[in-house]
Amino acid sequence: MSVAADVSLAAIKKELAAAAEYAAAACLELSADSLGEQNLRFLLRFENQGGELFYTEFECTEYPLYPPTVEFVSEDRSEKGTKRLYPQGFHTTPCICMRYNRKAYAERGGPHGDWRLLDWRLPSGNGIAIDSLALMVSDLHSKIRQSSGRMS
Amino acid sequence: MNDHTSSSGIADASHGHGPHVVHFKVQTPRGLWSLDEPKDATKRPEYPVSIKIEQVISDVRSVFGFVEQDSKYTLLRGREVLDPQRTLASYDIENGTLLVLSVQGGNA
Numbered sequence: 001m002s003v004a005a006d007v008s009l010a011a012i013k014k015e016l017a018a019a020a021e022y023a024a025a026a027c028l029e030l031s032a033d034s035l036g037e038q039n040l041r042f043l044l045r046f047e048n049q050g051g052e053l054f055y056t057e058f059e060c061t062e063y064p065l066y067p068p069t070v071e072f073v074s075e076d077r078s079e080k081g082t083k084r085l086y087p088q089g090f091h092t093t094p095c096i097c098m099r100y101n102r103k104a105y106a107e108r109g110g111p112h113g114d115w116r117l118l119d120w121r122l123p124s125g126n127g128i129a130i131d132s133l134a135l136m137v138s139d140l141h142s143k144i145r146q147s148s149g150r151m152s
Numbered sequence: 153m154n155d156h157t158s159s160s161g162i163a164d165a166s167h168g169h170g171p172h173v174v175h176f177k178v179q180t181p182r183g184l185w186s187l188d189e190p191k192d193a194t195k196r197p198e199y200p201v202s203i204k205i206e207q208v209i210s211d212v213r214s215v216f217g218f219v220e221q222d223s224k225y226t227l228l229r230g231r232e233v234l235d236p237q238r239t240l241a242s243y244d245i246e247n248g249t250l251l252v253l254s255v256q257g258g259n260a
Contacts, residue, residue: 018181018182018183019181021179021184022179022180022181022252025179025250025251025252026179026228026230026252026254027230027231047231097259098257123220123257124257124258124259125222125258125259126220126221126222127222127223127257127258127259128218128220128223128255128257128258129257130257132181132182134181134182135181135255135257138180138181138254138255138256139255139256139257141254142224142226142254142256143256145233
């Protein structure tokens with residue numbers, strides 16, 4: 001089963017409006033200038049409690065059937081997924097270990113063999129189900145804001 | 153004044169000698185809470201300044217259905233985290249101020 005790029009793009013654009021409103025109010029920087037059928041990605045800049053900047057890329061191929069791959073990247077996106085790009089407090093794989101991140105699933109090399117990609121909208125633990133791009137942004141915002149320093 | 157009841161239930165307090173009332177907006181991951189959004193909200197972000205931040209968090213959660221107790225809910229003004237035990241007055245929240253409700257899911 002797969003999702004056509006134009007379908008994913010429409011879903012992303014629809015949800016991104018709410019995510020952008022949240023990001024603007026929270027002083028986050030959202031960059032979706034290059035978003036298109038051939039590039040289903042957007043970037044967010046966060047700050048931790050010490051004012052250090054962190055960048056995450058949302059790669060949304062086959063969204064919303066499957067969750068995006070959410071990864072910490074360098075500002076110019078030339079480096080991805082290294083520990084020095086991660087804030088303290090995240091899974092040391094390193095990984096954003098939430099159901100909304102495709103990288104967290106064992107079938108994609110992540111730590112969770114007990115999750116199924118199709119169930120990505122289920123809550124983690126007893127918390128709220130993170131089932132939209134805006135909620136993903138808010139969840140990351142909350143976690144990064146409380147962190148200090150980098151993983152390495 | 154809008155057609156809805158304010159969260160504080162003291163809609164007339166901004167007139168005369170009642171307590172000072174402030175109205176503001178709260179951006180959440182599920183939308184904006186304001187004097188006219190969402191249309192069907194049963195509460196509005198209009199409070200006497202003596203109200204604590206925790207009451208605002210409780211009300212905005214009820215408006216948008218954030219019922220999960222194990223999630224973390226934080227109210228911010230830009231980058232500034234607002235202490236739930238402090239009052240609106242202690243932060244000099246002014247009419248029209250935009251606040252943010254940050255919602256954190258559970259940990260895996």
